[in-house]
Amino acid sequence: MTSTSRTLPVTDLSLVVLMGASGSGKSTFARKHFKPTEIVSSDFCRGLVADDENDQSASRDAFDVLHYIAGKRLAAGRLTVVDATNVQPESRKQLVQLARQYDVLPIAVVLDLPEELCQARNASRPDRASMPRHVVQRHRRELRRSLRGLEREGFRKVHILRTEEEADTAEVVLERRYNDLRHLTGPFDIIGDIHGCSSELDTLLGKLGYKDGTHPEGRTAVFVGDLVDRGPDSPGVLRRVMSMVASGDALCVPGNHENKLGRYLKGRKVQHSHGLAETVEQLEREDAEHPEFRGQVAEFIDGLVSHYVLDGGKLVVCHAGLPEKYHGRTSGRVRSHALYGDTTGETDEFGLPVRYPWAEEYRGSAAVVYGHTPVPTASWVNNTLCLDTGAVFGGKMTALRWPEREIVDVPAERVWYEPVKPLTTEAPGGRDGRPLDLADVQGRRIVETRHMGRVAVREENAAAALEVMSRFAVDPRLLAYLPPTMAPTATSREEGFLEHPAEAFAQYRADGVTKVVCEEKHMGSRAVALVCRDAETARERFGTGNASDAAGGGGGPTGALYTRTGRPFLDDTALTEVVLGRLRTAVTAAGLWEEWNTDWVVLDAELMPWSLKAAGLLRSQYAAVGAAAGAALPVAGEALAAAAARGVDVGALAGRQRERAEDASAFTEAYRRYCWSTEGLDGVRLAPFQILAVQGRSLASVPHDEQLAWLDRLVEHDPTGLLQVTRRLVVDTGDEASVRSGIDWWLEMTGRGGEGMVVKPLGALVRDEKGRLVQPGIKVRGREYLRIIYGPEYTRPENLERLRSRFLGHKRSLALREYALGLEALDRLADGEPLWRIHEAVFAVLALESEPVDPRL
Structure with a gap:
C-alpha cells in the first residue's frame, strides 16, 4: 500500500x-x-x-x-x-x-x-x-x-x-456492525431495569458474585437500560455502570430514559416527566463536587448501541424487545423499536399506551432478553424474557445468568416511586406464551438439530401427524418428547435365525464402539412418563391446571404417561395419577429430586403387559390367526388320517400338516407370553430404562451404566412392586469371550421365552471416526418373538431365506433422524424454550413415523 x-x-x-x-x-x-x-x-x-x-x-x-x-x-x-x-x-x-x-x-x-x-x-x-x-x-x-x-x-x-x-x-x-458481538460468548449476567436503585443494584451484583464491579470468574454484566429516573440515586447507578463498561466488565444498551436524559444533556427541550425531574435534581447536586460528571454521562449515553447480538447469535439484548427481522440490523426504525417497543395505538384504563404483544408471535432461535414494561415475575415467553420486575415500584431487581438460564433476583428495599399502573399484569402472552399455531407444524418442515443438522419432514407426513396429534394426543403442554423408532440388527446368516446378536456386536465394533450394554427387552409397550413433584410444579413449569385449581387446593395433573405416538397410555386419568404417584414416591425416597436438582423428570420406559395397550391388536390379528389354525388344522389332520387308513400314501403331506400344527401352536404360545390379566394396577409392571431430562439438563447423553444405577435405586425404593429392574450385561466388542457371553446371555433369555435385547453404546451419545451419529440402540429379537411378527411358519428354510432379503437402510436412517429430533426436543425442554419450539422437534418425530417402512422391522 x-x-x-x-x-x-x-x-x-x-x-x-x-x-x-x-x-x-x-x-x-x-x-x-x-x-x-x-x-x-x-x-x-x-x-x-x-x-x-x-x-x-x-x-x-x-x-x-x-x-x-x-x-x-x-x-x-x-x-x-x-x-x-x-x-x-x-x-x-x-x-x-x-x-x-x-x-x-x-x-x-x-x-x-x-x-x-x-x-x-x-x-x-x-x-x-x-x-x-x-x-x-x-x-x-x-x-x-x-x-x-x-x-x-x-x-x-x-x-x-x-x-x-x-x-x-x-x-x-x-x-463489524456495532451491535454484532457474536464473538463474545460470555458467560453473561443480564440485569433488568434499575431506575436509580443503586443500593438494590449493589445487592444484586453481590448475589451474582461481583466484587467492586468485577466477577472473579470473568463473567460479563449486560445492562438492558433504564438505569436512571424515578429512583433515589441515578448518579450512583450511572457511576457504577459506566465504570464497569469502561473496564470491560460490562456491556450496556440504552433505555428510553437514557435517550431522554441524553437529549436533555445536549440542551434539547424535553419534558421533565416520568422521573426525569428527580434525575436532573440529583445531577445538579453532583455538579458542585464533580462538574465533569455531566459531560461524561452525556458522552456515555451518546455511545450506547441500540442492541447487541451475542454468543454466536444465540442471545439478543435490548431494552424494549426486538423481533427477529431486526436482529443485527441498523436503522432508525430498529433503534426506535429497541428503545420504545411498538404499540397498538390504543391506551389502557391508566392512560398508558397498549404495547403490541410481539413476544407472542416471536419464533426466532435467538433468545431475546429485555426490560421496559414492568412485570411481577420474569418468565420465558417464546424464547423471550422481560427482566423489568419493577424494582423502583417496590417489586424486584432481576438478572438472568446466561447460558445457564438461571433467574436471580433481589427484593426492592421500598417503594421508591408509586407506579401509575399496578404490578399485577402477566408478561406478554401469559405464563404459557402464545399457543401452538398450525403454522408451527403444517406443510414441509426443516428442523435444525444440534446433533444431525437439518432434518426434513415431508408435507404429506406432516398432515398424517397433525391428524394424530390433534385427535388423540395427551395435553400438548405435557407432550415434551416422543421416543424414536429403533433400528433392527443386520440380518443373520446363522442357521434357523433371522436376527442374532453377533451382527449387532460386529456393527458397533466397525463403528469404533468398544463397550456396549445389552439391556433386556421387556414384553410390553413403550411408555414415556413425565413426573412432576406436585401439581404446582406442573402448573408452574408446564402450564397445566388453572388458577382456580391452585386457589381451591385442586390437584390437577402431576404429569403424563403416554405412548410413543403421544396418546394417553391409560384411559383412566385417576389410574394414570396413581402410576405417577408411585414413581414420584420412588424418586423422593431415592433422594433423586435433590441429586438432580429438579422438580420434574422425564423417563423412557416399558409398560407391561403388552395386552394392556394392544388388546385390540391381539384379538384382531394374532388371536385370529391362532384360532383359524386351531379350527382348520385338526380337521385337515383327521382327513389325512382317514385317507391313510384307506391305504392312500399321504405320509409326506401329513408330515407337513403336523409341522404346520406345531408352528401354529408355537405362534399361539409366543403371543400368550405377552398377555396376562390385570385389574387396576394389579399385574401391571413398569420398567424404566432411561432418564431423559430434568430441570435445566438433558440426561440423554449420560452413560447407560450411570442411568441404570439411578433406575436400580428407583426400583429399590418402590414399595408397591410396580417398578421392574432392567437386566443388563456389558460386552466388550473387541473381546471374543465377552462377545460369546453376550450371545449366550441372549440365547438363554430368549430360550425362556424372552423377547430379546437392545444393544446400546455404553457411552450413550456416540459418534464414529467421521463424526457421524452412531445408532443409539440396535434391537435383537428372539427367534420365537419374531414368529409373532413374521407369522407361524417363518422359520421354515424357504421362508427364512426369502425374509433374509429384507431392506434395512431406510429403517436405520429413520431411527437416526428420529433420535436426533428426540435429542433436540430434550435439549430445548431443558433449556426452558417455549412449547412451540419443543413441539417443532416432537411433531417431526411423529411425522417421520408416517414414512413408508416395513412395519415388521
Whole structure:
C-alpha cells in the first residue's frame, strides 16, 4: 500500500452504492474489492432482460431486476454492492429506500475521476467506443451537483475517490456492525431495569458474585437500560455502570430514559416527566463536587448501541424487545423499536399506551432478553424474557445468568416511586406464551438439530401427524418428547435365525464402539412418563391446571404417561395419577429430586403387559390367526388320517400338516407370553430404562451404566412392586469371550421365552471416526418373538431365506433422524424454550413415523 492509499471502511451488512460516470472504473473496483456474488450490476441485469448489456431501452426492466435481487440479498443478511452509474438523485433515492426497508446502512463509494480518463477508457472498449462524449459529461455534471448532498439523502458513509491512483490503491475494509458481538460468548449476567436503585443494584451484583464491579470468574454484566429516573440515586447507578463498561466488565444498551436524559444533556427541550425531574435534581447536586460528571454521562449515553447480538447469535439484548427481522440490523426504525417497543395505538384504563404483544408471535432461535414494561415475575415467553420486575415500584431487581438460564433476583428495599399502573399484569402472552399455531407444524418442515443438522419432514407426513396429534394426543403442554423408532440388527446368516446378536456386536465394533450394554427387552409397550413433584410444579413449569385449581387446593395433573405416538397410555386419568404417584414416591425416597436438582423428570420406559395397550391388536390379528389354525388344522389332520387308513400314501403331506400344527401352536404360545390379566394396577409392571431430562439438563447423553444405577435405586425404593429392574450385561466388542457371553446371555433369555435385547453404546451419545451419529440402540429379537411378527411358519428354510432379503437402510436412517429430533426436543425442554419450539422437534418425530417402512422391522 503506497503513502497515498486510502482505507474505505464498509459495514459488513450494508448496501454499497457505487457512483461514477461511464468509464470511471466502477466494475473494476467492484471486482477487486468484493466477491462476485456480492455485486449486482445494472449492465448484467440489462443482459438478463434484453440479451444486450448496452441496450438502454431495457434499463427500466433491468433496474426492476436489480432492485429485486438486491432486496433478496439484504433480506437474507448479505452484503450487497450495486454497480451502476447512480449519478441521478432519483436512482439513488430508490436504493436508499431499499436499504431502509431492510434496515441496513447505505454506503456511497464515489469514483469522481477526470473526464478525459473516462472518455479514454470508453474509447478503448469495443462495446462503448461509439458512446457520445456528452454522455460522460452529463454524468459528471449530475454527479458533481450531488456530492455535497449525499449524506442528506441518507447515506451513512460517503467515500469519494478523485484520482486514478486513489481508486487503484484504495483498500476496502469490512467492519463489524456495532451491535454484532457474536464473538463474545460470555458467560453473561443480564440485569433488568434499575431506575436509580443503586443500593438494590449493589445487592444484586453481590448475589451474582461481583466484587467492586468485577466477577472473579470473568463473567460479563449486560445492562438492558433504564438505569436512571424515578429512583433515589441515578448518579450512583450511572457511576457504577459506566465504570464497569469502561473496564470491560460490562456491556450496556440504552433505555428510553437514557435517550431522554441524553437529549436533555445536549440542551434539547424535553419534558421533565416520568422521573426525569428527580434525575436532573440529583445531577445538579453532583455538579458542585464533580462538574465533569455531566459531560461524561452525556458522552456515555451518546455511545450506547441500540442492541447487541451475542454468543454466536444465540442471545439478543435490548431494552424494549426486538423481533427477529431486526436482529443485527441498523436503522432508525430498529433503534426506535429497541428503545420504545411498538404499540397498538390504543391506551389502557391508566392512560398508558397498549404495547403490541410481539413476544407472542416471536419464533426466532435467538433468545431475546429485555426490560421496559414492568412485570411481577420474569418468565420465558417464546424464547423471550422481560427482566423489568419493577424494582423502583417496590417489586424486584432481576438478572438472568446466561447460558445457564438461571433467574436471580433481589427484593426492592421500598417503594421508591408509586407506579401509575399496578404490578399485577402477566408478561406478554401469559405464563404459557402464545399457543401452538398450525403454522408451527403444517406443510414441509426443516428442523435444525444440534446433533444431525437439518432434518426434513415431508408435507404429506406432516398432515398424517397433525391428524394424530390433534385427535388423540395427551395435553400438548405435557407432550415434551416422543421416543424414536429403533433400528433392527443386520440380518443373520446363522442357521434357523433371522436376527442374532453377533451382527449387532460386529456393527458397533466397525463403528469404533468398544463397550456396549445389552439391556433386556421387556414384553410390553413403550411408555414415556413425565413426573412432576406436585401439581404446582406442573402448573408452574408446564402450564397445566388453572388458577382456580391452585386457589381451591385442586390437584390437577402431576404429569403424563403416554405412548410413543403421544396418546394417553391409560384411559383412566385417576389410574394414570396413581402410576405417577408411585414413581414420584420412588424418586423422593431415592433422594433423586435433590441429586438432580429438579422438580420434574422425564423417563423412557416399558409398560407391561403388552395386552394392556394392544388388546385390540391381539384379538384382531394374532388371536385370529391362532384360532383359524386351531379350527382348520385338526380337521385337515383327521382327513389325512382317514385317507391313510384307506391305504392312500399321504405320509409326506401329513408330515407337513403336523409341522404346520406345531408352528401354529408355537405362534399361539409366543403371543400368550405377552398377555396376562390385570385389574387396576394389579399385574401391571413398569420398567424404566432411561432418564431423559430434568430441570435445566438433558440426561440423554449420560452413560447407560450411570442411568441404570439411578433406575436400580428407583426400583429399590418402590414399595408397591410396580417398578421392574432392567437386566443388563456389558460386552466388550473387541473381546471374543465377552462377545460369546453376550450371545449366550441372549440365547438363554430368549430360550425362556424372552423377547430379546437392545444393544446400546455404553457411552450413550456416540459418534464414529467421521463424526457421524452412531445408532443409539440396535434391537435383537428372539427367534420365537419374531414368529409373532413374521407369522407361524417363518422359520421354515424357504421362508427364512426369502425374509433374509429384507431392506434395512431406510429403517436405520429413520431411527437416526428420529433420535436426533428426540435429542433436540430434550435439549430445548431443558433449556426452558417455549412449547412451540419443543413441539417443532416432537411433531417431526411423529411425522417421520408416517414414512413408508416395513412395519415388521
